[in-house]
Amino acid sequence: MRIVHIKYCTLCLLLLIIAKQAQAIFYDEPKVVYIQPLGHVEKSDINMVKSAIEHFYHYKCIVKTEVNFTRDILADSKTRYEANRILSKYNTNENLLILTGKDIACANPERHSTEWGIFGLGYRPGKTCVISTFRLKRNASAQLLHSRLTKVCLHEIGHNLGLNHCTSGDKRCFMNDARGTIKAVDQEQIFLCEKCRKALST
Ligand SMILES: [Zn+2]
Ligand SMILES: [Zn+2]
Helix, strand or coil, X not given: CXXXXXXXHHHHHHHHHHHHHHHHHHHCCCCEEEEEEECCCCHHHHHHHHHHHHHHHCCEEEECCCECCCHHHECCCCCCEEHHXXXXXXXXXXXXXXXXXXXXXXXXXXXXXXXXXXXXXXXXXXXEEEEEXXXXXXXXXXXXXXXXXXXXXXXHXXXXXXXXXXXXXXXXXXXXXXXXXXXXXXXXXXXXXXXXXXXXXX
């Protein structure tokens, strides 16, 4: 009886695998991006990110349970968090966007700074990016924050998908290098220029 039972289970398992593969082929399941709140993040900010990714990239977003800040991701000044340390700590095989309300920074040799405050950072290509609303919220109405957060989010996911910074000269393209200035982000639109669009599809 025991052997029969094992055979039955093996067959079920096999049928399940075949069915899953058929489903993936015929229904083309959307890719999943997990949103990981790091520390307390406003629900409205999470929803903005979710809707930006779902509308533009047509990915399905799943929000994870908030995780707490730890000392190992602090920047050397201990006054904010180091974006590269956050990325390497949370990098896994799943697509992950880490969202935080705290300030993040990374080294910027161009500006001779070891701790340059940034809006976001993402592996290129890769699966993990981190976005901070801290600088995006400065002097911003709800509408302006929505626009900024959407563009930064699409920009970092663009890096994960292998896109470099835009070289077309079109200031509307959200893949422009903001170089840490909010003015550059505000000049952009929820728009990907033809050059970047082509790079994304190849
Ligand atoms: Zn572009
Ligand atoms: Zn960038």
